[in-house]
Amino acid sequence: MCEFCVKHGDGKKWYLAMENYSQELLHQENRIDYISHFVNTYQAQMPANLDLLEALDHSPFKSLARPFLTRVQKRNHFGQIVPMEDVEQILSQMEGVVRLACVCRQVTTGQKEARYCYALTTDPRLAAEIDDSFNLEVITPAEAIASIRELDKEGLVHSVWTFKTPYIGGLCNCDQDCVAYRVCHARHYFQVMFRGEYVAGIDPDRCNGCRNCMRQCQYGAIRYSATNKKVEIDPRQCYGCGVCRAACHKGAITLHARAEDPVAAGMW
Secondary structure, eight states: OOHHHHHHSTTSOGGGOGGGGOHHHHTSTTHHHHHHHHHHHHHHHHHHHHHHHHHHHTSTTHHHHHHHHHHHHHHHOOEEEOOHHHHHHHHTTOSOEEEEOOHHHHHHTOOSOOOOEEESOOOHHHHHHSOGGGOOEEEOHHHHHHHHHHHHHHTOEEEEEESSTTOEEEEEEEOTTSHHHIIIIISOSOOOEEOOSEEEEEOTTTOOOOOHHHHHOSSSOEEEETTTTEEEEOTTTOOOOOTHHHHOTTOOEEEEEGGGOTTTTTOO
């Protein structure tokens, strides 16, 4: 069980604890101002922040900066991978969901209508503070689940995000265009997105070696054995997102608890 479950979930999956999505929590600690400022200024501020991180990565302070920045993110804004079944459980308990354009992709691709992000509140005060250019779209939880199922088939990785921890305000669907992926996984500046509670595994008796799952994996965790004509999953690399399953037509991939994996346990 991850540290967030211990701190914010009484030892259970912290992102399934509905108090972490509550309106009461949203209206504490100036969270509405924090969220609106984050969203409204992200596109303008993030390119300079990325340049600063790149410069810091080549400086003598790199080893000190990484743990410091990770601590700051844990306090203010971090993400954790969640598989589709947990996405459905989260969304089924919401009264409403707001779909909006992804701020990351505005920065990395210039696309302003890549609508892969979901706000997990319909609070009218927060909606009024968000810039009109985001064209907030209120949808039902069922509509959100159906939409994200399609993203799952495309290989987009689902994650929950805090805004002044432990409040969970967003559910994102990430790929290599996302800033969090580049910061955390591609460039290893510091950890902002954490592994999920699961690890994927292959049933070799079902695997036919088609390698569709390899193309789906964002983390390079799946390898092909030319000798065995099968794929294997490296639990050290697996983030537990489960999107590889959508590409497997043989039902050869399942998720199991990270805490029960002798190799991956404790790797977040």
